[in-house]
Amino acid sequence: MKTIIEPFRIKVVEPLRMTTPEERERLLREAAFNVFNLRSRDVLIDLLTDSGTGAMSSLQWAGIMQGDESYAGAESFYRFRDRMQELTGFTHILPTHQGRASERILFELVGGQGKVIPNNNHFDTTRANIEHSGAEAVDLVVDQARDPRARHPFKGNMDVGKLEDLICRVGRERIPLCMVTVTNNAGGGQPVSLENLKAVRAVCDRHGIPLFLDACRFAENAYFIKRREPGQLHRSVREIVRDMFALADGATISAKKDGLVNIGGVLLLKDQELAQRADALLILTEGFVTYGGLAGRDLEAMAQGFEEVVHEDYLAYRIRSVEYLGEKLLALGYEIVEPPGGHAIYVNAGALCPHIPAPQFPGQALVCALYRGGGIRACEIGSVFAGSREPAGMELVRLAIPRRVYTQSHIDYVVEVCAELFERRRSFRGLRMVNAPPVLRHFTARFEEVLS
Numbered sequence: 165m166k167t168i169i170e171p172f173r174i175k176v177v178e179p180l181r182m183t184t185p186e187e188r189e190r191l192l193r194e195a196a197f198n199v200f201n202l203r204s205r206d207v208l209i210d211l212l213t214d215s216g217t218g219a220m221s222s223l224q225w226a227g228i229m230q231g232d233e234s235y236a237g238a239e240s241f242y243r244f245r246d247r248m249q250e251l252t253g254f255t256h257i258l259p260t261h262q263g264r265a266s267e268r269i270l271f272e273l274v275g276g277q278g279k280v281i282p283n284n285n286h287f288d289t290t291r292a293n294i295e296h297s298g299a300e301a302v303d304l305v306v307d308q309a310r311d312p313r314a315r316h317p318f319k320g321n322m323d324v325g326k327l328e329d330l331i332c333r334v335g336r337e338r339i340p341l342c343m344v345t346v347t348n349n350a351g352g353g354q355p356v357s358l359e360n361l362k363a364v365r366a367v368c369d370r371h372g373i374p375l376f377l378d379a380c381r382f383a384e385n386a387y388f389i390k391r392r393e394p395g396q397l398h399r400s401v402r403e404i405v406r407d408m409f410a411l412a413d414g415a416t417i418s419a420k421k422d423g424l425v426n427i428g429g430v431l432l433l434k435d436q437e438l439a440q441r442a443d444a445l446l447i448l449t450e451g452f453v454t455y456g457g458l459a460g461r462d463l464e465a466m467a468q469g470f471e472e473v474v475h476e477d478y479l480a481y482r483i484r485s486v487e488y489l490g491e492k493l494l495a496l497g498y499e500i501v502e503p504p505g506g507h508a509i510y511v512n513a514g515a516l517c518p519h520i521p522a523p524q525f526p527g528q529a530l531v532c533a534l535y536r537g538g539g540i541r542a543c544e545i546g547s548v549f550a551g552s553r554e555p556a557g558m559e560l561v562r563l564a565i566p567r568r569v570y571t572q573s574h575i576d577y578v579v580e581v582c583a584e585l586f587e588r589r590r591s592f593r594g595l596r597m598v599n600a601p602p603v604l605r606h607f608t609a610r611f612e613e614v615l616s
Contacts, residue, residue, distance in 0.1 A: 168484040172568060196610035198610060213564050214565060214567060216425070218420075218568055224468045247471060251402075260431055260450055261428065262428065264289040270293075270416060276298050279340055280338050282322075284304060312500065313502055321356055344376075383401060413435065423473070425465045492576075500512060501560065508563055510561070511563065527561050529592045531544050538578070538581030545561065546560050
């Protein structure tokens with residue numbers, strides 16, 4: 165069939181509040197031109213992030229009712245643990261309250277001054293936790309990823325030649341682990357091939373370096389492998405997922421993405437000594453090892469979510485929904501990161517707004533225009549997000565689609581707003597940052613418009 169319908173029926177609805185252009189102008193100025201400061205009730209279509217913003221299924225809500233809230237040894241933990249063991253093959257499984265908590269525990273244990281952590285592309289919280297430990301985060305994505313229009317099927321791949329060069333330059337002893345993010349969020353939601361993971365694993369084995377996955381979107385990545393990688397089409401997503409995790413010594417996961425829940429995270433480890441140290445740190449800062457900062461009902465929802473996310477009818481709908489938006493924007497004349505990623509469309513705001521120089525944040529200018537034009541909230545992934553004094557390699561705006569939340573008509577509305585904005589893109593104004601927090605500044609930075 166040409167139409168990929170939503171593989172679910174809607175059982176509960178939440179009303180949306182319409183705002184006027186005048187209201188949105190006032191609210192945007194009160195938010196200091198940072199849409200993170202907006203109240204959700206003032207947003208019509210929220211594409212800020214796909215993290216924790218999805219809709220849970222009836223089975224997940226049913227599971228919540230059987231949550232075991234015992235402090236230690238809760239049955240909900242064992243149901244969650246068994247599901248993760250079956251899915252990933254790992255036996256040491258720690259629940260955390262979200263992905264950045266898993267990252268904080270991991271890099272507090274292995275990071276530190278003088279250490280270097282390579283990745284295809286570090287996402288914001290990963291980089292921040294690495295740098296908070298005193299270590300250096302290094303991006304080694306393939307060169308094709310830096311060309312938005314390149315149609316390479318696996319633009320999330322790590323450049324293994326660059327990895328070898330880094331190891332030779334800094335020394336194996338300074339690299340406590342190598343990480344690969346699947347899919348590559350900061351690089352446009354692009355997937356990593358199974359072949360590339362095997363090649364990275366081989367380099368790590370030669371130098372005695374553990375390989376970890378930032379596996380927030382592991383199921384979406386596995387579906388891309390099935391669709392795009394030679395020899396994989398006949399295999400199930402479950403089989404591919406097991407292969408991906410079998411190549412790793414550990415993983416951090418935000419369950420707020422492919423766990424299909426609103427809160428929760430996971431830390432997977434194979435090394436027993438590291439696992440014992442992680443247990444102790446988790447007890448100190450998150451909670452006991454059988455709840456990890458979560459309620460039993462959250463563990464039940466996670467267990468069911470990690471089952472539903474590998475259903476291939478769901479993944480076909482999920483990936484096609486994102487492709488649909490990307491195709492519509494390309495037809496309007498927008499330049500996006502191609503091919504469309506798994507969870508979001510990344511618009512090249514630098515190409516859209518050549519009259520706005522990088523120091524005036526063209527991505528943030530487009531974010532403001534989307535809210536002004538139609539109450540749409542999006543996220544800048546450019547020089548604001550990069551957090552450095554140097555401009556980012558690409559000035560992008562991410563339109564992240566929450567899981568199982570919006571219908572095709574909602575996306576068609578987004579397209580209509582984007583069509584209107586394209587015609588008046590030359591009127592967008594740059595911005596000046598008037599408050600720049602030292603860490604993860606895009607969350608709370610404040611701006612003013614450049615008037616001339």
